[in-house]
Amino acid sequence: MTIEHYILAVISTRPCTGYDIKQEFEHPGAGMYWGISFGSIYPKLKKLESEGLIETLHHEETGRGKKVYDLTSKGWRELQKWLKESPQPPILKDELLIKVSFWNHVMLEDREGVIPHLLKRKKETEETLAYYTNWPKNGVSTISEFGMYTIQYVQKKLQAELEWIDETIEAVKGPAKPPAQDPSNLIDKKKERIKKALELEKSDES
Amino acid sequence: MTIEHYILAVISTRPCTGYDIKQEFEHPGAGMYWGISFGSIYPKLKKLESEGLIETLHHEETGRGKKVYDLTSKGWRELQKWLKESPQPPILKDELLIKVSFWNHVMLEDREGVIPHLLKRKKETEETLAYYTNWPKNGVSTISEFGMYTIQYVQKKLQAELEWIDETIEAVKGPAKPPAQDPSNLIDKKKERIKKALELEKSDES
DNA sequence: TGCGACATGTAAAAAGTTACATGATTAG
């Protein structure tokens, strides 16, 4: 994902400042927004202006000089070109999934230790879902027909996540299950590896 | 997400080489895996070894010297500690969502131009879903009880995505809808902004 | 009058990718 194009897209909805663009990226993340620092935004705005894709509409003389940018005709065309290009595959990194996935490889005697992680995510996901549900009714934001479709996607995805969290908490509270598949018996071997490593440590200490 | 901890987690399932670790990251992305280059992996392995978190089990003398790493007792403890820490919020960047979201801000006369993007994603998502469905039955991979929970999450999420894609294609093929919310009339203003920018361009050319 | 939000910017550091260099092993 090229930040440059995302900045152009944000400006396409209305002329705005670097600070405004940062605000757009503050929305709790569900694929549409993620954090970008001022240290990224301001240099990019300078670059985009020097390339003639955006221009300064107003430049206040007071203070540090608030600058409102808008797209140039070149900027509109670049944005149209980018929108038509096939989107990159999504980038997803979810530490919760990784921790759950590796949990009983490592935390042998502590099945239920993941549950606090799942409950915390449940709360966060409920909050994000509430945010996206209220967004189109807040009386302030502009949400186009197509913007509404992406909100529907986010809602669907978050609801699926909440269902999964509840199911998984129940499953973890229940009895341990055998591995879904382990043709090389790696899970048994791993138990021995842990045991051996911890025994070595004890003999080192003595 | 700290790559270091992910590398420790991968090694926890079995002793492995840098090359093996890279393979683990090749699985089509659904939150559990993403691309990491050799240029990241090998320096990290050196760093982890110098910190005493992993050790070289075998070091072949032939060729470039294949090195098989395993966790040390310090490494096992570090991994346990990390697993217990609350996971970071997920990182999500989906260009498709952004392009859909901004589409009719910019592509005024071309509602159906997004459909190819949606169909392409549909195909990719179906492939990823098929991959995750077959993974626990491939007779080769180790999938623990908890690993299976994360596979269930990915399946749920991808199914929700497929449903959304179908619904959205139908909606886009149907008649245009008014904005879900636009209190400042930004969408009408935007049409004027585009028109003005393109007219300026014409007068520049003449 | 003092705090929080508004507002811009830079330099150094961190993190990761790309491109390159090298060579062994294995399956057809």
Place this chain on the structure above:
DNA sequence: CTAATCATGTAACTTTTTACATGTCGCA
């Protein structure tokens, strides 16, 4: 015998974050 896969590593480059520096405006 040759192409693909296995296998390690470095240097230069790119991208982005962090930390800092600076100052205004509105409101309680």
